[in-house]
Amino acid sequence: MTVTLVPPTRPTAHAPGRPDPLGVLGVPGQVNLDHAASAPCARAAADAVAELLPWYASVHRGAGALSRRCTLAYERARQTVGDFFGARADDHVVFTRNTTDALNLLARALPAGTTVVTFAGEHHANLLPWPRGSVRLPVPDSPAAAVRALDAALAELRRGEVSGPPVLVAVTAASNVTGERWPVAELARAARRHAARIVVDAAQLAPHAPVDVAELDVDYLAVSGHKLYAPFGAGVLLGRADWLDAAPPYLAGGGATSHVGAATHDVRWAAGPARHEGGTPNLLGAVALAAVCTALAGADRDALHAHEQLLLGRLRNGLAALPDVVELRAFAADAPRVGIVSFVLAGRDSAEVAGYLAREHEVGVRDGLFCAHPLARRLLAEAAARSGRDDLPPTALRASLGLGSTAADVDRLLAALAALR
Template identity: 85%
Template sequence: MTVTLVPSLPTLSTPSRPDPLGVLGVPGEINLDHAASAPCARAAADAVTELLPWYASVHRGAGALSRRCTLAYERARQTVADFLGARPDDHVIFTRNTTDALNLLARALPAGTTVVTFAGEHHANLLPWPRGSVRLPVPDSPGGAVRSLDAALAELSRDARPGLPVLVAVTGASNVTGERWPVAELAQVARRHGARILVDAAQLAPHAPVDLAALDVDYLALSGHKLYAPFGAGVLVGRADWLDAAPPYLAGGGATSHVGAGTHEVRWTTGPARHEGGTPNLLGAVALAAVCTALAAADRDALHAREQALLARLREGIAALPHVVELRTFGPDAPRVGIVSFVVAGRDSADVAAHLATAHRIGVRDGLFCAHPLARRLLTEAAARSGRTDLPPTALRASLGLGTTESDVEALLTALATLP
């Protein structure tokens, strides 16, 4: 038998960086790809390590291990609910990620529901919705988004059959540009027209507090792997009525209260368990809850101020490079989280990303970022705005997070300025 030796991974360490979660990293590597998957927080890793010796089934056993794991799982659910400002009668359903959560809600929509989205959404918030959904053009400002939604919902109120539900589905922050959307104002418009609203908080929650009750939104989805808990868990949080009335997302053990001998002799449970069939991702839920606890205890205002300073320096540095053009949907001063997408004139984005990785040990993302309609539009607008005809068909994205330092940002700017 031939044995192939696999090289050992570099030793992980907790960098001496100003973040309350102690994100893990590899010395010498500059990770500017947090928007795709954030590094693991020490709080998440420690919570998983502590629970592993007790690991057992959830909701299935009477032994001490199973009882402890069941308690940990349900405590995690309550922790996430508290972190997101869930109302007492909201459901918190653990999923794999944001995409899974949005698909779950799409399957739970009452018959005849019209879903209203904007064309600037991530594919996860474009593709799951039923036929007949309304896709609004990308607005040029936050105020334009509010006016566009108001007009669309008014038209639906006139033309749609009375009594059929409407759901507005919108991102909290763009995964392409980092620009924040006016969620509270959009929720007010939805309320005025009797519509419900869902927020894709995958990119917003890692950077800013998100509170369902304060925002007055009906549903919220996010991914643990973007929130420093990369153990394969996400959540859908929101109103119980549609979820309890819908068929189970996954038919199987745990989603039933009774199964008889007949083919259709099944009584499905209500509550989160209805949509969590099968053995749940205990470690993912516990890791996500641990990060929520750590972030809830942190000074979010200070973290926001620090990120905004890094973001301002990055955008300022990019603007000073004549061969680099930033992508944006709104005006240059629109509020945003720590994400910047850009193109290097005359250079293939994939080649630039590869060069940054090999020559400078800087990790960024290249492509269209699972938001093809928006990214292609912004690339066209960037060419028109800059007057350049040599921009590539795909872009680069640098995304900041806890643990990103001033030297990381300067290293990227220097690398872009000295591209061979």
């Protein structure tokens, strides 16, 4: 296979007039409709990293001015991120690599005998880490059906007893395949009725809408900085302290201990976030993520949401007008969603279409099953049945919007698809 390298082009801030309070960086001429995989870097994140770089040093326990400054920046970042997501006084904010890392950390911290209940519509990060014996519910056909299914499953597990082994509900806030929003607050209430805890994968919702753990009444939240315009390799697990403090450290090593003696068993592990942040942490990633949170906290999120919904409607209507395009969806067509649309072109290989869009029109989209194979395959089968087409490809295309996206970006994609016909 021949790989063609794209020559480097100097990134620039998006043009004035775009509703983009973060100053998202872009490359002139390129249309990036792949935000759901990794969002571009915000100027706020890049500036925060550049400002700290001359002072860069290891955090915690250093006596020098550089180390003290970096330690302060790291812990301030923790506070800023916690405040942005509505952390409660007794919550821990643990820095991780990404959402996958955060959910694997929580999976390692589950008390013995915990049953995890999730849906088959999850990203692999919220399907694969959980222990054997977990309950996987079918993909519902509506948000209300999701609540009913969870309530019934929890009632069956508990059988009227609320003092049995722990139960954790694991659910996405917005699908990375369809963009459809899940009824997190209602699912949390169902969990409460049956004395279960709930963790929310907010990787796809957080870039598009405010997420507050206290308002939603959820126990744990997992997010990725690289989907939130801070592509420096940091994520967060935020939530209840008790399970995290009782669990063995996620990474055994420096920083995770308060005492190590001469004997192999003479170890006392640290409490709090440090227990699960062994080794030198990603200081720059944490600072970048905090900078984005600060910028978003000061932005008009309602206006940003309204602009994105206009673009999303333009995209979906344009796709619907193309005779060979079929959209993937689990819920009704008018269900609430963020700026993500997956679709197929009948009779066309999705990878070839993605390559054509990039090569001929400088439009970047994603193709494949989007690390959600059970969901994507089911939706492809349902799309074939709904459309009556027997020539749909086995993988899909995904266009995802974000800060800096414009109507011109959407129109270029639609025109390119129309030209392909």
